[in-house]
Amino acid sequence: MTRPPNILWISTHDIGPHLGAYAGVHPGAEQARTPRLDGLAAEGMRFDLAFAAAPICAPSRSAIMTGCFPTAIGTMHMRTKAVPPPQVRLFSEHLREAGYYATNNWFTDFQVPTPPSAFDDCSAHAHWRNRPTPDTPFFAAFHLLTTHESQIYLDDDAFARRTAHVPDHHRHDPATVAVPPYHPDTEPFRRSWARYHDLITEADHEIGVLLDQLEEDGLADDTVVVFWSDHGPGVPRAKRWLTDAGLHEPLIVRWPGRIAPGSVHRDVVHLMDLAPTTLRLAGVDVPAHMHGTPLLDADGAVVASPNTYAFGGLDRQGEMQDRSRTARDATHRYVRHYHPDRPPMQHCAYPDGLHTWQELRRLASAEAVQRAGGALPDLLTPLQRALVAAAKPAEELYDLVADPHEQHNLAADPAHAATLARFRGALDGWLATYGDLGELDEDDLVATWRPGGTQQVTAEPRVAGTVVECATEGAVVVWTADAPAAAAEDTAPLGEAIGTPVADGRQWRIACPASPPPTDRPVWLKACRLGFQDSAEVLTNEGATTG
Structure with a gap:
């Protein structure tokens, strides 16, 4: 019997496809300094249209670990302690039952207390090197916190320590860094974007350490390496927003001898598809209840057209109470807001303490002073002003090919009525097929999970x-x-x-x-x-x- 492959997952937090491998594919990727990840893509397959199920950590990671839509299993609110339907399990359990040594270092955030059945080791010391025998196949997951939004906003000394492995010639200059049009071109945003790119370069170094360890152990040829991030950058209109900036993710898979070097996958995929894909690669049957679709066969062959659409949702995020749903195909994104009367940038204690959020609030306040003096506001563009507006449109539709930064909402344009109708139908069909527990009041939902509060x-x-x-x-x-x-x-x-x-x-x-x-x-x-x-x-x- 052929020994199943080892599987190494390397994930990071809060980044989009801002890697050198995505230059010319994703806006802003040409600024990247990521030699190790670029090399990984050159040796394997780059996925160009991979999307998270939610624009924030825990709901997204719950989808990746269960292979199920958060809105269908109750893991859509950030954060919660859900009770998914009984058939839902963390997919690593299936690997353990197939004889894999499964480890997680160390971050979880799966929207459930992590059970002892999930991993052989879930700690800061978890590593494939601790498996019981050299012949034991392993699944090892490492989750780098280097790029988490919190690191962008460190003080100068702490940031210098955090990016100690970034050489001077790879550092990004705030004076020349590209700022997307939905952000004001001010010092806090320039500094934040420069730091964001530097943190990715630091993470690239850390990823290289893991890849080097794999080589040192003589395991590189026998191991499937998967790199992904959970959602978009920790800046306004990315993390916590149902935009491409919030949901479009890097995804790279290397499997020597099975996946041709330099391959590119251009079909729409969910990050949620990683659970059934990993089981398929390990030779484990994919449970029927999983919503995700395998992206590769057990021999590494690409599954053609695994998805027509990628679906996602936004629900409570900290104190921010909201509910929106989205669908994305190869060229367009559609968003439906169930509470258009609520501002897109509601008060939330944690992000409101971040420099970029504070800068937007400051400029909005300064524009109010302009209005008070009888002048027209001119500190923000209409696109930027929409972030701090009192409300949002009920529907949004964007052509991502012509408009990658989603600047022009086409939902009310008669010329795009047919596309709008198609996406409305696709979203309605998704919700009808899988259900949407976001329709329930969260307290009522929790009461069904914990009767009497127990x-x-x-x-x-x-x-x-x-x-x-x-x-x-x-x-x-x-x-x-x-x-x-x-x-x-x-x-x-x-x-x-x-x-x-x-x-x-x-x-x-x-x-x-x-x-x-x-x-x-x-x-x-x-x-x-x-x-x-x-x-x-x-x-x-x-x-x-x-x-």
């Missing part, structure tokens, strides 16, 4: 001979031979908010043919289901001792 508890597993089962639908039974110990206090930033797993110092395995519970020693079993509290532990083979 988290539901997974039933204890039952052992009948060699069979282990659980009465809770959708539950997974895990086991460990490690005796109970006090759980370590979580010290990771945002640990509880992002669903960091409990660090109890024990190795939990899934009770399945690939990792059956031993019978010659005491074993602790428990059951877990996404969104539920883990069951109480059950001790089996209590009197057994190892020889």
Whole structure:
């Protein structure tokens, strides 16, 4: 039997396709200094039309890890602790059941508490090098925080330390950096865009370290490498907006001997398609409930036309209460706003503390002073002013080929009525097929998940001979031979908010043919289901001792 490939995921935060490999394909990519990622693309396949399911971290990552639309499984609000339908699982569990050593270093943010069934190791020390044998296939995910929006706004000394590996000749000069037309050409925006590009260059170095480790271990030829980001840049009208800037993502896949070097994929894909694609590459059956579509076959062959449209949504983001849906094909984007009376840039404590948000607020305030003096405002263009407007259009339609920065809304143009009707129908069809839990009041939705405000508890597993089962639908039974110990206090930033797993110092395995519970020693079993509290532990083979 052919050994399945190793799979390495490298993701980063808050960037669009601003890599050298996308120069001439994505606006602004020509400014990139990303030699390692450019090399990865030259050795593999560049996806030109990859899109996130949401323009903010946790909903997007929930889609990637489950292969399901957030609006369909309840993970669309930023942040939440959802209880997805019972058939929904984090896809890494399927890899573990197929014999993979699955690790995650270390960031989660999947909109659910991360269960012990998800990974063999989910920590800052997780690495393929810790797998039990050199022949064990691995799935290893690394999530770089280097490019997170918070890093753009560091003080000068902290930013210099954060970008210590960026050589002077690769640094971006705020005086010459390109600023997109939806942003005012002012010092805070110039500085932020220059820093954004420098952070990507720093991340490129870190990615190179991982790729070098793969080479050092002699694993590069046997490993599928996948690079992606979760959503667009941490600036207004990108992150937190249903725009191409907010949803269009880099995606690169390298598989030596299977994917031809320098390949380009020009069909529309969801980042959500990565879950079924990874399972397909690993030789694992794709669960029928997944909404995503495999992009590659098990031999690396490209699946033709996996999607006609990429769909996405925007819901509550922090204190910002809103709901919008979007569809994107190869040339156009359509957006439907269910609350057009609400401003696109509502107050939200965290982003309102960022320099770019503050600069837009300052200019809007200064324009109000101009109006008070009887003058017409001239500090913002109409496109920029729309970001801080009191309302937004009910519908938006853009031709991304002619208008890559989405400056001209065509929704009210009779010449584009047929295109508008097509997108309306596509979006309606998507919602009818998968449903939209965003229609429900969030408090009512949470009440269905936690009746009486109490988290539901997974039933204890039952052992009948060699069979282990659980009465809770959708539950997974895990086991460990490690005796109970006090759980370590979580010290990771945002640990509880992002669903960091409990660090109890024990190795939990899934009770399945690939990792059956031993019978010659005491074993602790428990059951877990996404969104539920883990069951109480059950001790089996209590009197057994190892020889």
